[in-house]
Amino acid sequence: MIIYEKQTLENLQLQQDLKAEKIYTGLSHTELETIEKAYPVNLYSPNVFVRIGLFLLSTTILSCTSGLMFLIFEGLLTEYTIALVLLIFGGLTYVALEVICKNNRHFGAGTDDALSIFSLLLLISGMTCLKIFIFKQDINTQLFLEISVYTMLLSLWYTLRFANRLQATLTYLALLSTILLSVSLLTKSTLALHIAALLIGIAAYYLCSGTHKTKQINSYRSCLQTLQYLSLISIGISCNYYCVDALGSEIGDGQFEVPFPILFWIWTFIFPICCILYGLKKHNRILLRSGLILSALAVLSIFAVNPRIPAENLMSISGAILLVVSWRMLIWLRTPRYGLLKKAPFQEEEQEESALSSVIISASIHQAPEARTARFGGGNFGGGGSSSDF
Amino acid sequence: MNTYQKLYEQGLLKEETLNRANDLRKNPQFTIQKELHTLLYAGVLLLSTGLAILIYEHLGSISHLLILGLIAALCAGCFTYTFRNCQPFQRGQVARQHIAADYMLLLGCFSLLSLLAYLQFQFEFFGNRYGLATFIPTVILFYSAYRFDHKGVLSMAISNMALWMGVSISPQVLFGSTTLQQSPLIWTYILYAILLLLASYGSIKRQYKAHFGNLYLHFSIQILFIALLAAYTTYSRQNFHYFYLIILIGLSILLFQYAKRQKSFYLILTSIVYGYIAASMLFTAVLDLLKIGNLIELIMLWHIILPLILIRYLYNLSKKLKAA
Numbered sequence: 001m002i003i004y005e006k007q008t009l010e011n012l013q014l015q016q017d018l019k020a021e022k023i024y025t026g027l028s029h030t031e032l033e034t035i036e037k038a039y040p041v042n043l044y045s046p047n048v049f050v051r052i053g054l055f056l057l058s059t060t061i062l063s064c065t066s067g068l069m070f071l072i073f074e075g076l077l078t079e080y081t082i083a084l085v086l087l088i089f090g091g092l093t094y095v096a097l098e099v100i101c102k103n104n105r106h107f108g109a110g111t112d113d114a115l116s117i118f119s120l121l122l123l124i125s126g127m128t129c130l131k132i133f134i135f136k137q138d139i140n141t142q143l144f145l146e147i148s149v150y151t152m153l154l155s156l157w158y159t160l161r162f163a164n165r166l167q168a169t170l171t172y173l174a175l176l177s178t179i180l181l182s183v184s185l186l187t188k189s190t191l192a193l194h195i196a197a198l199l200i201g202i203a204a205y206y207l208c209s210g211t212h213k214t215k216q217i218n219s220y221r222s223c224l225q226t227l228q229y230l231s232l233i234s235i236g237i238s239c240n241y242y243c244v245d246a247l248g249s250e251i252g253d254g255q256f257e258v259p260f261p262i263l264f265w266i267w268t269f270i271f272p273i274c275c276i277l278y279g280l281k282k283h284n285r286i287l288l289r290s291g292l293i294l295s296a297l298a299v300l301s302i303f304a305v306n307p308r309i310p311a312e313n314l315m316s317i318s319g320a321i322l323l324v325v326s327w328r329m330l331i332w333l334r335t336p337r338y339g340l341l342k343k344a345p346f347q348e349e350e351q352e353e354s355a356l357s358s359v360i361i362s363a364s365i366h367q368a369p370e371a372r373t374a375r376f377g378g379g380n381f382g383g384g385g386s387s388s389d390f
Numbered sequence: 391m392n393t394y395q396k397l398y399e400q401g402l403l404k405e406e407t408l409n410r411a412n413d414l415r416k417n418p419q420f421t422i423q424k425e426l427h428t429l430l431y432a433g434v435l436l437l438s439t440g441l442a443i444l445i446y447e448h449l450g451s452i453s454h455l456l457i458l459g460l461i462a463a464l465c466a467g468c469f470t471y472t473f474r475n476c477q478p479f480q481r482g483q484v485a486r487q488h489i490a491a492d493y494m495l496l497l498g499c500f501s502l503l504s505l506l507a508y509l510q511f512q513f514e515f516f517g518n519r520y521g522l523a524t525f526i527p528t529v530i531l532f533y534s535a536y537r538f539d540h541k542g543v544l545s546m547a548i549s550n551m552a553l554w555m556g557v558s559i560s561p562q563v564l565f566g567s568t569t570l571q572q573s574p575l576i577w578t579y580i581l582y583a584i585l586l587l588l589a590s591y592g593s594i595k596r597q598y599k600a601h602f603g604n605l606y607l608h609f610s611i612q613i614l615f616i617a618l619l620a621a622y623t624t625y626s627r628q629n630f631h632y633f634y635l636i637i638l639i640g641l642s643i644l645l646f647q648y649a650k651r652q653k654s655f656y657l658i659l660t661s662i663v664y665g666y667i668a669a670s671m672l673f674t675a676v677l678d679l680l681k682i683g684n685l686i687e688l689i690m691l692w693h694i695i696l697p698l699i700l701i702r703y704l705y706n707l708s709k710k711l712k713a714a
Binding site: 014017018021023024025026027028031034035038044046047048049050052053054056057058060061064065067068071072104111280283285288289292310311312313314315316317318319320321322323325326327329330333336339340341342343344345 | 393394397400402403404406407410411414417418419420421422423425426428429430432433434435436437438439440441443444447489490493497655656658659662663686687690691693694697698700701704705708709712
């Protein structure tokens with residue numbers, strides 16, 4: 001089913017595993033080069049910056065090509081033919097994707113990302129136009145449900161065919177939306193929606209985390225890892241107090257009170273902590289990072305539920321907690337415990353993208369300058385978010 | 391048989407690597423280095439920003455001397471900790487030994503800026519010599535960046551120096567605000583970009599903190615290219631405004647050549663993006679001059695053909711650089 005050769009994907013997997021463990025095994029550059037020659041990968045997967053560049057250029061080409069087509073055939077476009085044009089153009093983009101992946105072996109190269117997203121968008125838009133203009137279907141929950149199903153099926157095909165993480169994300173989101181829309185058609189209870197989201201998350205996490213030992217789906221490992229992140233985050237969000245409150249108020253026209261609020265607050269804070277602790281215990285980075293993301297969301301939830309709490313208090317307290325926790329961790333890990341290390345035995349080579357992180361710091365010093373005739377001297381002053389004109 | 395054993399038997403691994411891999415199987419290890427760095431960085435940023443706003447909001451209700459004392463104590467504590475735990479000065483890159491010291495320095499620098507701002511705001515410490523109020527922290531930040539070999543502090547110093555010159559180089563201003571499009575500011579930006587370019591060249595040429603060279607270059611090209619684009623739109627009523635685009639295209643080509651030599655994909659991407667934008671603006675301007683600017687089909691064709699050429703070139707180049 002997958003478009004790429006199995007052997008090359010296995011070799012890629014091997015190389016990625018060795019690179020990931022390089023910081024522990026001290027695998028040298030020469031050894032890695034020898035292994036890369038013995039287990040060649042004939043896929044085109046460039047550096048992240050080239051990938052961004054190719055993605056932007058491909059998106060420009062695709063947008064302008066569709067724009068040009070619509071301009072050329074402007075006279076022929078009616079509400080009946082527009083669906084057909086969208087479907088044909090979506091089909092052609094899909095063919096281009098197949099050709100570029102089969103012949104040029106692009107894999108996570110930016111071009112394949114742009115083509116897969118663009119063709120999916122065109123096909124889904126075409127189907128929606130078909131439903132609205134030709135089958136005269138009303139724009140309601142039923143239509144949204146059908147669009148979700150089409151999106152889920154199409155993106156699932158793209159995921160299986162191209163092992164694309166972006167498409168795997170879309171598949172999961174479309175699945176979530178399909179089930180939640182179906183539940184909303186069956187019952188008016190908002191609690192049922194949260195339980196459904198929770199169950200989908202648990203089922204998805206269970207399926208994705210248990211399948212890594214199955215050799216047949218080893219080619220989809222990156223997709224499965226993405227799905228694990230998504231499922232853990234959706235488990236956390238499904239019973240997050242703010243989400244329950246916001247969704248209830250939205251559906252109940254503001255007349256909603258969260259039942260058993262303590263339970264939801266406990267979930268909001270305890271689940272991320274459990275993820276972090278379990279991740280540390282099991283040496284599982286996905287659990288650890290999901291827990292950290294959910295912790296940040298939990299703090300934001302307090303602010304979202306009660307906007308009267310001053311943001312500066314929340315920032316100072318959470319900043320202080322973060323510093324104390326990480327400080328304690330550094331002291332605790334002076335000698336490695338339970339296999340946990342504060343620093344890897346062999347350091348990674350500095351990548352271009354990691355050097356850019358220091359640039360982010362400069363963003364915290366900002367003041368809009370006043371236009372002046374004198375170019376030097378004066379100016380505004382700020383730092384660490386502080387700001388004061390004088 | 392595990393992967394490492396198999397690779398060893400094929401003669402692709404050294405024995406010591408195999409031994410370390412076997413040790414890893416017996417005693418699994420898990421580093422949380424990146425996560426700790428993220429937490430420390432987020433903690434420093436949140437605490438310094440939160441405290442700064444907190445003090446600002448309660449200016450009337452808390453004793454000024456108490457606030458000053460607290461910020462000064464925090465600043466002094468951070469710098470003392472950094473001095474005690476830092477490595478001796480080196481001309482080259484210093485190997486990181488103490489993770490916490492890096493972030494204490496960052497917190498110290500943020501609190502220093504807050505302290506000086508507070509002194510000026512409340513007590514007019516520097517009087518009307520506003521330049522001095524931004525110049526002093528700039529000097530301290532540059533000193534700290536070089537003494538402790540800290541790229542984050544260097545980027546703060548670069549930003550602060552821009553403030554001393556009367557401009558802001560935060561992404562919010564460079565990419566979002568319209569304040570850039572004011573004649574005197576554009577020339578200040580261009581001058582500052584040239585200064586940074588010289589600093590980059592000097593660092594690399596003299597091998598004095600050569601790894602800072604790329605950071606100077608990053609700020610320099612972003613400021614210079616955006617300032618040139620702003621100059622083109624600001625001086626659009628003047629006849630020579632096309633020259634800004636031609637200069638920008640020329641500089642993009644030069645940067646591209648340099649990036650190819652350095653095998654820097656980030657610089658390659660930057661040169662292509664700015665070069666493409668400038669070339670497209672010039673193409674549209676030429677169409678306007680020829681009185682065929684309303685031919686949208688022609689502009690679309692341009693945006694199909696040029697990216698196609700660039701994709702082809704980028705594809706071959708990245709393959710060539712990877713193989714080299």
